[in-house]
Amino acid sequence: xxxxxxxxxxxxxxxxxxxxxxxLLTQHLQLVIVSEFLAIxxxxxxxxxxxxxxxGRAVILGLGNVAQTIPTLAIIALVFPLLGLGFxxxxxxxxxxxxxxxxTNTVTGIEDVDDSTIEAARGxxxxxxxxxxxxxxPLSLPVIFAGIRTSAVVNVGTAYLAFFIGGGGLGLxxxxxxxxxxxxxxxxxxxxxxxxxxxxxTGFALIERRLSGEGV
Amino acid sequence: MSMIEFxxxxxxxxxxxxxxxxxxxxxxxxxxxxxxxxxGCGKTTTMTLVNRLEEPTExxxxxxxxxVQALDPIELRRNIGYVIQEIGxxxxxxxxxNVATVPxxxxxxxxxxDDRVDELLELxxxxxxxxRDQYPPSLSGGxxxxxxxxxxxxxxxxxxxxxxxxxxxxPITRENLQDEFLDIQSQINTTILFVxxxxxxxxxxxxxxxxxxxxxxxxxxxxxNVLENPKSGFVKDFIGADRxxxxxxxxxxxxxxEPAGPERRGxxxxxxxxxxxxxxxxxxxPVSPTDSVQVALSRIIQAQTDAIPVVDGDDVVGVVTESAxxxxxxxxxxx
Numbered sequence: 346x347x348x349x350x351x352x353x354x355x356x357x358x359x360x361x362x363x364x365x366x367x368x369l370l371t372q373h374l375q376l377v378i379v380s381e382f383l384a385i386x387x388x389x390x391x392x393x394x395x396x397x398x399x400x401g402r403a404v405i406l407g408l409g410n411v412a413q414t415i416p417t418l419a420i421i422a423l424v425f426p427l428l429g430l431g432f433x434x435x436x437x438x439x440x441x442x443x444x445x446x447x448x449t450n451t452v453t454g455i456e457d458v459d460d461s462t463i464e465a466a467r468g469x470x471x472x473x474x475x476x477x478x479x480x481x482x483p484l485s486l487p488v489i490f491a492g493i494r495t496s497a498v499v500n501v502g503t504a505y506l507a508f509f510i511g512g513g514g515l516g517l518x519x520x521x522x523x524x525x526x527x528x529x530x531x532x533x534x535x536x537x538x539x540x541x542x543x544x545x546x547t548g549f550a551l552i553e554r555r556l557s558g559e560g561v
Numbered sequence: 562m563s564m565i566e567f568x569x570x571x572x573x574x575x576x577x578x579x580x581x582x583x584x585x586x587x588x589x590x591x592x593x594x595x596x597x598x599x600x601g602c603g604k605t606t607t608m609t610l611v612n613r614l615e616e617p618t619e620x621x622x623x624x625x626x627x628x629v630q631a632l633d634p635i636e637l638r639r640n641i642g643y644v645i646q647e648i649g650x651x652x653x654x655x656x657x658x659n660v661a662t663v664p665x666x667x668x669x670x671x672x673x674x675d676d677r678v679d680e681l682l683e684l685x686x687x688x689x690x691x692x693r694d695q696y697p698p699s700l701s702g703g704x705x706x707x708x709x710x711x712x713x714x715x716x717x718x719x720x721x722x723x724x725x726x727x728x729x730x731x732p733i734t735r736e737n738l739q740d741e742f743l744d745i746q747s748q749i750n751t752t753i754l755f756v757x758x759x760x761x762x763x764x765x766x767x768x769x770x771x772x773x774x775x776x777x778x779x780x781x782x783x784x785x786n787v788l789e790n791p792k793s794g795f796v797k798d799f800i801g802a803d804r805x806x807x808x809x810x811x812x813x814x815x816x817x818x819e820p821a822g823p824e825r826r827g828x829x830x831x832x833x834x835x836x837x838x839x840x841x842x843x844x845x846x847p848v849s850p851t852d853s854v855q856v857a858l859s860r861i862i863q864a865q866t867d868a869i870p871v872v873d874g875d876d877v878v879g880v881v882t883e884s885a886x887x888x889x890x891x892x893x894x895x896x
Contacts, residue, residue: 465649468614468722469663469712470638483653557653 348532355532362533370537372432372513376504377545380436381497384443389489391444392451393477406452413445417503425510435504435512442503443496450492454485483557490553494546501542505534562626563587564720564752565611570620572606580606583620584778586771590719593746593753597763598773598799604756607773608722611754612641625719639663642713642721642751646728648705650697656682656708657693663716681711684745703734710742714749724756739765760800764788764811772796784811809855809886814848817857817889818871818879825868829877832870847872848881854889857881 359366388409395402415423420438428434458481466480482489508516518534521527565588572580581603588594596604609615610622613634622629629637651659657678664674679689685707697705706726713721727735739762746753757763763770764784772780772787772795780792788808791797800807821829828845831837837845847870848857860869861883868882 459647459649461645461647461649462651463649464614464647465643465645465709466651468612468638468643468645470635470640470666472635475666480651484651 348528351528351532354529355536358529359533366533366537369513369515369517369534373501373504373515373538373541376432376435376439376507376512376514377497377500377541380439380504381443381493381500381545383436383440384447384496384500385493387440388444388447388492389451392448392489393455395448395452396455396481397473402452406449409445409448412441417442417506418509421506421510430511432512434510435507435514438510439500439503439507443500446496446499447489447492450495451485451489454488454492455481457488458484486553486557490549494549497545497549498542501538501545505538562590563623564590564625565754566623566626567607567610568621568623570607570610570617570622572603572610572615573618579776581773581778582776585620586778586781588752588754588769590752591750592768593755593766594769594771595755595757595763595767596771596773597757597760597767600758601775602773603776604758604771604773605724607771608724608754608756611720611722612638612643639667639716640718640720642716642718644706644709644713644721644723644726646725648709650705650708650712652697655694655696656687656700657689659697659708660712660715662712663718667716669716677715681714684714684748685711686741687711702730703738706730706738710745714751719752721751721753723753725758726755727762728757728759742766761807761810764807772799806855809858810853812854812889813850814852814854814857814871814881815850817854817885818850818881819885821870821877821880825870825880828868828870828880832872832877837870845869847877849873850878854881854886858883858886861886 391405395405420442421435424434424438428437455477462480462484463476466476471479504512504514505516505519507514508520515534515538518530519538522530522534567584567586570584571582574580584603584607586594596607598604606615610617611624611629613629613632616630624632624637624641651662654662660678660681661674664677669677678693682689682692687704687707692700692704692708697708700708706729710723710726713723727738730738743766755763755766757766764787767784770780770782770784770787771778774795780787780796782790785808787796788800788804788811791800791804797804828837831845832847837847845864845866846860848860850871850873857869861867861881867884868880870877871879871881
């Protein structure tokens, strides 16, 4: 029996447990939005610093890469002995995992701005801060936002694992549904997550368009 | 007064690579000096020492009589226009915003900036209504370089540095932009330092030419003197075998024309009647006193005649004859 055939039952399951669903969705949203927001707040400035200091660049990108190579489950498992169970450790795990795509894209975005553009800007008497604010950041905005969007979509998926350390979220339905062979329950937990990922991606695309003005 | 002065300037990169050695020259205010030489000769390095994108290893560069090391580099650069071959337009800003960059950095008020942007786009033959709000990626190479020049002139700098500004353009566009720029140059009173690897461009654009061999300034002189008295074998080779023709290019009609004597009555009358005709009735295009002798000679040959009239406005001011051009060359240059 295909997944498609299960959809009506999944829908029925969701309607039946509406209250529970809203609680789980809220938890999931909180995890994703807070961790993503913090990741942006940390990764973009860190990426900028990395492009200014060659020594720092290696260290920062190295750490970011290491963070990404740890399997998602392992991050959750690693955070657990340190911070225990619940919302906060889940948040930390997701935050660490969300950093790298934003960090690498910030660095490459800024470094990929044409050398001649930078030379012209310096030659016209812009200070380093002005070059960054007026030239490098606006020109690398699409690349930085591509990183944020990737990170956000992955984050929605990773947040399902928060269930393992008591962080709640839609993972509760998906994972217990798998254990119980309850396909409608799995779908009722998984499909909203997919829709959430798509809407976050679209949301960031809109913010990007707003930030870059109507042009280009 | 000299606007820019190099006093025994040496620039060494990484303590090993000598870019230029012991270079000295002065650039008079309001003139155009062209730094020319093969690639890797240090001409671009020399130019970037002026706006402190590079610092000299030894010696001193003076800007309006002051050692540039004593000036704030940011302030200095805002008072010096800068045009590079790659142009380096800011693709996320409109043409108008690009041109407004330095006035904006200098904190001009919005109305003054708007007026200045329109004035410059007008000057560069880019009607503001059509171009001000376009983005650079939608422009052609020639248009982009016009925006680049307009942007460099925006805050009315005393000095303009141009690094192979027309180098990436196709020959026809390049030629047009050179002519237009010569025209603009006569309207503004800016001191220009111009870098190129093309001796033709140097002869055409420069009041003075500085010829560089690997790291060394080998001759600094007027285009005419460079052609007449090349100082070394290198300069001679660099100019090429057609020195004589190149000299025609840098000599003005003004220098060789003579008053129209009675024997040229017919010629003068035909021009004043609005129907210039050669003695044998062939088509004839008059020259102006500021045209090059090369242009005059080419028209003489084309009209299959021995003399053409020189016209300034509506008046015939003289004639240029083939023999006058030959005589001038014979007296001027010694080979």
